[in-house]
Amino acid sequence: MRKDLEIEAIIEDYLGGKLTAEEKTAFEELRKNDPVIDHKVVAHQLFMDAAKQYGVIMSLKQQMDQAHAQMDVEAMVNQYKPHPSILVNFWRNNRSGVAVAASFLLLMLFTVYSYLHNTKQNGSYDLMRRELANIKSNQNKLVRSLITSNNTTTPAPRGPLSPAKFGGTGFALTTNGYICTNLHVVKDADSVYVQNGKGESFKVKVVYRDSQYDIAILKIIDNAFTPLANLPYKLKRNNVEMGENVFTLGFPKDDAVLGDGYVSSRTGHSGDTTQYQVSIPINPGNSGGPLLDNYGNIIGVITAKENQVDGAAFAIKSKYVLEALDAIPQDSLGKKVAPIKKNPLVGLKRTKQINKIQDFVYMIKVYN
């Protein structure tokens, strides 16, 4: 009993590090030789750790209880307890989820909005036909025509009486009166007339429509029409390169207007490979006009422009005009339109070239 107490005291001092170096060595020797004492040391160590930990936790709990007492738990319970309403509970439990969903929705709305906005900016594609008439002039004309019909002695002027509703440009494909223009110029037309540089109007009919390439071929059916001289240009079958200088003659007003520019892209609107993008000033009325390079080849047909981008006009590649021509029976074309061997425009100055081609470019007048 006495001995046990002493051993216990020594173990305590040993674990507490209170023994002197000599005592420590002696005790460690004893511990090594006596497994019973060794066991006691280990058990005591374990027990002391547990006791110490117990003390620490107890004081920690005490401290936490004090802190707990400082809080108004009742009020917090009222604040946080599940609300009787399902909706409020849902909101509390899924606040972050709802927030994520809402921001996602907002983002989507914004994306869709900006996407639509963007496509609108890039995508508006204005066909360049000219709206000519307004109601007022229409009525004036009506009055005038009434007067003229009463006054039978005055010969009625040739050609249509009322001004055209829409206008465009076209160019001769053959000497016997086949004319190429855009389909959108003559679409919905009751009757179509063409007017040449000298101011003569001829009635035409639409003999070929190609809505895919927006090409229409007209035939002059007017008796007053006399066959033209040889065509001064030819239709180019191959594509031209970017940077090719080009010009166009068209009728954005009642007199022919020259537009000068260059091929700025091998593809047209939204990468349309049937068209070129041309940097050239064009206006409503230019639709259907020929696009010529410096050597007098027709390389395309002016169709449209992009209204929010500067200098982006589009022209259908001449290849498709040739395809359209192939669709018309060859014998009715009369003298072959066809690629003439020698191009008379080659090497001429621009003014001379225009001089030569202006008789072959027509103003298209559409009535409906």
Place this chain on the structure above:
Amino acid sequence: MSNKLSSSVPTDREVVLGILNNSEDALNRLYIGYFPMVLQFILNNNGDEDDAKDVYQEAIIVLYNKIKGGNFELSSKLKTYIYSVCRRIWLKKLSQASKKTNNISDFEDVIAVEVDVEYHEEKDLQFEKMGSALTNLGEPCKTIIQDFYINNLSMQEICEKFGYTNTDNAKTQKYKCLQRLKKLFFQI
């Protein structure tokens, strides 16, 4: 509101340093700072405020031991850590009471704390063993042992407190008490 919160909830760094330095203030602020979060969790998952208090205190003990253990690395926010530990403990309690544990309403992010919680459970077992051993020990042994081993009173002080005539008597008494306590402790 946000001002009040930021002033009352200590930063994570303050908490770790405060616990390492045994700062009562840091522990108090930590305790008060995150209790509402846990209360909300427990109240919304089939518990009451007493459950919340128990679970929260256990979680704080887990955190305390981890920081004191010296191998504490702050891999997440303390708030997330405390929340995750509470969640784990509460889920365990719920399943022990065979209440439904699916459909838990969460209010915070959760990280994996299983290892810490299991380690804590072992420790907690020892704690409870010690607690019941001390209770079974009875007076005056319990107080003597507590004073000597936990409150670190000297033999002299204990001697005076209990009116022993000399320290040897006290030592003998303490020895007897200790032997009984050890027996109780290792038995259970």
